[in-house]
Amino acid sequence: MNIRTFAAALSLCALSVGQTWAAQTIRMQVDGLVCAFCGSAIEKKLRSNAATDDVLVSLEHKIVALSLKDGQDLADDLLRKQITDAGYLVKSIERVPDTLDSLRAGLKAR
Amino acid sequence: MLDPSGPPARGIRSRTLAALVLSALAGQAHAGFFIPRDITMFMFTASPDAQMAEVAHGFRADLSVAAGQSRYLSDDESIERRYTTLQANWLVHRHYGRDGIANAYIYGGPLAARGSAYDEGGTDGGSRSGVHGGFWMDYETRRIYTRLSTHLYHAGSQTQAVTTAQALWAPYAADYEDTALWFGLQAERRSTLSDATQITPLVRVFQRRWWVDVGVSVNSQHRGDGFVNVMLLF
Numbered sequence: 001m002n003i004r005t006f007a008a009a010l011s012l013c014a015l016s017v018g019q020t021w022a023a024q025t026i027r028m029q030v031d032g033l034v035c036a037f038c039g040s041a042i043e044k045k046l047r048s049n050a051a052t053d054d055v056l057v058s059l060e061h062k063i064v065a066l067s068l069k070d071g072q073d074l075a076d077d078l079l080r081k082q083i084t085d086a087g088y089l090v091k092s093i094e095r096v097p098d099t100l101d102s103l104r105a106g107l108k109a110r
Numbered sequence: 111m112l113d114p115s116g117p118p119a120r121g122i123r124s125r126t127l128a129a130l131v132l133s134a135l136a137g138q139a140h141a142g143f144f145i146p147r148d149i150t151m152f153m154f155t156a157s158p159d160a161q162m163a164e165v166a167h168g169f170r171a172d173l174s175v176a177a178g179q180s181r182y183l184s185d186d187e188s189i190e191r192r193y194t195t196l197q198a199n200w201l202v203h204r205h206y207g208r209d210g211i212a213n214a215y216i217y218g219g220p221l222a223a224r225g226s227a228y229d230e231g232g233t234d235g236g237s238r239s240g241v242h243g244g245f246w247m248d249y250e251t252r253r254i255y256t257r258l259s260t261h262l263y264h265a266g267s268q269t270q271a272v273t274t275a276q277a278l279w280a281p282y283a284a285d286y287e288d289t290a291l292w293f294g295l296q297a298e299r300r301s302t303l304s305d306a307t308q309i310t311p312l313v314r315v316f317q318r319r320w321w322v323d324v325g326v327s328v329n330s331q332h333r334g335d336g337f338v339n340v341m342l343l344f
Contacts, residue, residue, distance in 0.1 A: 031206045034252050036286045040318035040343060041146035041168075057286040059252060085147040085171045089206050 025103060027065045027096045028079065031089040034059065041086040049074055049082075054100050058107050067100040143199060143215055143246050145174035155339040157327070159183040160300070172201040176217075181225070182270065184303040185331050190225040191270060191303075193263055195242055210251035218243025223265035240265025252283040255292065271301040278314055290316050296325060296337075306331040319343045 033039050039057055042064055046055045051072035056065040064083065068074065080090045098106070145151050145168035154163045164178030176199060181192045197219035205212040221242045229236040246259040255278040263270045278294025292314035299307050310332075312325030323339035 032204070032211045034210055034250050035316075036284065036288070036290060036318050037316045037321050037341075037343070038144060038146075039286060041149045043318070044149065045146075059285050060283070086149075087144055087146050087171055087201075087204070 024073075025065055025067050025096050025098055025100055026074065026079065026093060027063060027098075027103065028083065028093050029091040030062055030064050030083060031091055033057070033062050033064075033088060038087065042083055042088065045082040045086050046079075049078075056100050056104055056107075061107055061110070063107065065096075065100060065103055143248070144201065144213060145176075145199065147171050150344045151341055152344070153339070153341040155337075157332075157337040158335050159185070159303075159332070166199070174199045182272075182300060182303055185306065189227050189303060191223060191227045191263070191268075192225040193242065193265075194222045194224075196220055197242065210249060210254070212249040213247065215246040216243070217246070221263060221265060223263070223268075227268060228266060238265040253280045254278070255280075255294070268302065270303065272298065273301075274298045276312075278312075286318070288317075290314075304331060308332045308335075310335075310337050312337065316341075 030042070033042075036057075036059065039059065043055045043057055046052050046064070046066050051068050051074050053067040053069045056063070058064075066074075076093045079093060083090050096103070145166045147168045147170055150165065150167045152163075152165050155161070160180070160182050162178060162180035164176050166174050166176035168174040176195075176197050178195045178197075179193070180195065181190065183190050197217050199215055199217040201213060201215055203212075203214045219242065221240050223238045223240055224236055228238045240263065242261065242263045244259060244261040246257070248255065248257040250256070255276065257274070257276040259274050261272045261274075263272075275297045276294060278292040280290060280292045282291070284290035294312055294314065296310040296312055297307050298310070306329055308327050308331075309329045310325040310327045312323050314321070314323045316322065319342060321339075321341040323337070325337040327333060327335040327337065
């Protein structure tokens with residue numbers, strides 16, 4: 001493999017990894033969310049993760065979502081534990097293509 | 111029926127003001143019991159005849175520990191009881207319903223009691239050691255809140271029970287970013303200190319990290335007594 005081929009392969013690889021590591025949003029359906037005062041513990045917990053960029057809580061839709069910093073991720077088990085420790089039940093966790101802002105706008109429009 | 115010989119308006123204002131000033135110094139558990147893990151809550155409650163302050167920290171999802179000071183005065187002001195308390199709060203059960211949650215807690219721990227009620231026969235300047243504890247049940251949705259709790263204090267030969275019921279309604283379902291506004295009624299009995307059930311209409315306002323209840327009692331013995339409860343989360 002000459003140096004040009006190697007550089008091209010490296011670029012493709014970086015591009016591919018870059019796409020995999022692009023900022024993503026995790027959306028969770030959470031039971032028990034009735035009051036912002038109690039629910040604020042969830043936000044505090046999730047923001048304590050270095051990988052967390054921003055957090056969205058919707059009492060109306062029983063949704064907690066967070067955006068991740070570039071190249072970062074959080075394990076489902078950790079998220080489930082943090083929300084359980086805050087006193088709530090996680091019904092589902094999914095990675096979605098939306099940004100947190102678009103998710104926020106979508107929830108408001110509902 | 112309201113007592114027509116209640117205090118004049120000026121007296122009402124001064125007693126309400128006194129309660130607000132006292133609230134800066136004291137407090138207890140008149141609202142919000144659940145302390146999530148790794149969260150610390152500071153709370154104070156005050157009315158002319160009861161002031162309480164408490165700091166609580168959540169160590170597990172279902173267990174928090176609190177340290178507090180409280181002071182109770184009888185209706186005729188002849189009996190004063192001051193308690194320094196340490197307590198564990200255990201969330202026995204939480205039911206997750208479709209629109210709300212129901213909680214059942216028990217709590218208790220040691221206390222040191224002081225005040226005129228313990229001046230005779232006490233040790234260490236009238237101090238007595240004892241125990242305290244009780245239960246708390248509540249049900250809440252985004253528009254309705256109900257609660258029933260009892261707190262027993264026992265030191266020396268004296269036992270005091272504080273039983274509280276609350277029912278509140280929110281005119282709108284506040285979301286996470288909003289300021290929540292609630293209206294309701296609190297009924298409280300303090301055995302061995304008052305023969306009356308203290309009825310207090312109250313307004314509750316809270317956001318993510320702070321919570322305030324304000325009310326004024328309407329029953330004859332306590333008419334015009336201000337009530338304030340403040341909680342802060344850290």
